[in-house]
Amino acid sequence: MSIKDSLVKKLGINKGVMALSIARMADAMGNSILFILIPLYVAKLPKEHFAFAVPVLVGLLISLFGFITSIFQPIMGAISDKLNKRKSLIQVGLGLIGLSTLFFMFAENFTHLLILRTLQGIGVAVTIPASLSLMTAITAKETRGGSMGVFSTFRMIGFAIGPVIGGYLQVHYSFDAAFYLGAGLIFASMLFVQIWVEEIKIDVPEKVTKRLKVFDLSLYGSGILTAALATFVMACCFSMVTTLENEFNARLEMTAIGFSIAFSMLMVGRLIFQVPLGHFSDKWGRKPFILGGLVLMALTTIVLGEVQTMSQLVIVRLLQGVAAAGVAAPAFALAADLSKTGGEGRQMSVVTMGFGLGIAVGPMLAGLLAVFYFELPFLVIGIASLFGAWIVYQHMPETVNSDSTIFNYSRQSAD
Numbered sequence: 001m002s003i004k005d006s007l008v009k010k011l012g013i014n015k016g017v018m019a020l021s022i023a024r025m026a027d028a029m030g031n032s033i034l035f036i037l038i039p040l041y042v043a044k045l046p047k048e049h050f051a052f053a054v055p056v057l058v059g060l061l062i063s064l065f066g067f068i069t070s071i072f073q074p075i076m077g078a079i080s081d082k083l084n085k086r087k088s089l090i091q092v093g094l095g096l097i098g099l100s101t102l103f104f105m106f107a108e109n110f111t112h113l114l115i116l117r118t119l120q121g122i123g124v125a126v127t128i129p130a131s132l133s134l135m136t137a138i139t140a141k142e143t144r145g146g147s148m149g150v151f152s153t154f155r156m157i158g159f160a161i162g163p164v165i166g167g168y169l170q171v172h173y174s175f176d177a178a179f180y181l182g183a184g185l186i187f188a189s190m191l192f193v194q195i196w197v198e199e200i201k202i203d204v205p206e207k208v209t210k211r212l213k214v215f216d217l218s219l220y221g222s223g224i225l226t227a228a229l230a231t232f233v234m235a236c237c238f239s240m241v242t243t244l245e246n247e248f249n250a251r252l253e254m255t256a257i258g259f260s261i262a263f264s265m266l267m268v269g270r271l272i273f274q275v276p277l278g279h280f281s282d283k284w285g286r287k288p289f290i291l292g293g294l295v296l297m298a299l300t301t302i303v304l305g306e307v308q309t310m311s312q313l314v315i316v317r318l319l320q321g322v323a324a325a326g327v328a329a330p331a332f333a334l335a336a337d338l339s340k341t342g343g344e345g346r347q348m349s350v351v352t353m354g355f356g357l358g359i360a361v362g363p364m365l366a367g368l369l370a371v372f373y374f375e376l377p378f379l380v381i382g383i384a385s386l387f388g389a390w391i392v393y394q395h396m397p398e399t400v401n402s403d404s405t406i407f408n409y410s411r412q413s414a415d
Helices: 001-013 015-044 054-083 086-106 110-138 141-172 174-197 206-210 220-250 256-284 287-304 310-340 343-367 377-393
Strands: none
Touching: 015 054, 015 086, 015 141, 015 174, 015 220, 015 256, 015 377, 054 086, 054 110, 054 206, 054 220, 054 256, 054 343, 086 110, 110 141, 110 310, 110 343, 141 174, 141 310, 220 256, 220 287, 220 310, 220 343, 220 377, 256 287, 256 310, 287 310, 287 377, 310 343, 343 377
């Protein structure tokens, strides 16, 4: 066996994983262009009926997306389990995200932005549970951490490139040019899914589908809930800087391009460490990497409020990327290890719901607390994140033995 074949086998890379990963990369690139544009766009448009400071409005707009995504994901996860047609749901979600991104260029006031972000949130809520449920079906437990690492890495490539492209297009061309490209990339991901991804129907006993409930408490044990908490803490910490783009630019004398470069360094950190840490979690356990990532994420969040130069911001965001790499793939792999046949969509959606809530809460708190003084949101969220890490330490189970074998968590039917 060649080195290449050995690496592919160890990381659990197959045709389905690569197809979903590449499609997710194009989608992430198109969607992340908005991360840099939203604070600038909010400052530009009229604020009819919303007499608040710009950071508060930016936080509201970004948080709305997270809340909508979180509310709808369990519902869409249940629909995914019920219909057993995950590819079709992925396409519906991507289409909604692409159209709403394109229509940003027609927005005339803040209310229009709220409507479009709501539609984007629903689109993401449709797409993510179906994608992760499909990933669970096509990966093996023994290499799932590596497979999830590959999936997350391609996604991060898109997230790393998108903000830089968005900042460049806004500075040198226009907002509309960035919206065109963002929507085009999302539509391209639909094409990739259509061509490369096969519809896989999971063999679920009929009695399970008949008794399917959106909120089945038997599916949500301590492992699933603490994995969701871990992704919540992670997302809350790294997303909060988006709300304060204008403040960072003024404090550090940067343009949108400078901020986009610093913002994307988190993705660079994840790109470098995501696959190795995901693979190592297959060998040495999920929990140590998740805990280490959470502690590092909390500490770097506190430090973010103290940066004085762009280079310092770049370094701290890079470290946050390393922390996120330690949390993301192992947390999703742990949830997949614990998933029950027929309940994959609902169980994985709880973990992604945690991520969505983090995307919502982080920017919202940052906007509200920064009104008092700039460093406050970083202190509050950083300290709260350390408490979250303690809860994970106390209650998260381990699904991997120290001798590199998976614990015998049998995937029972969700009945």
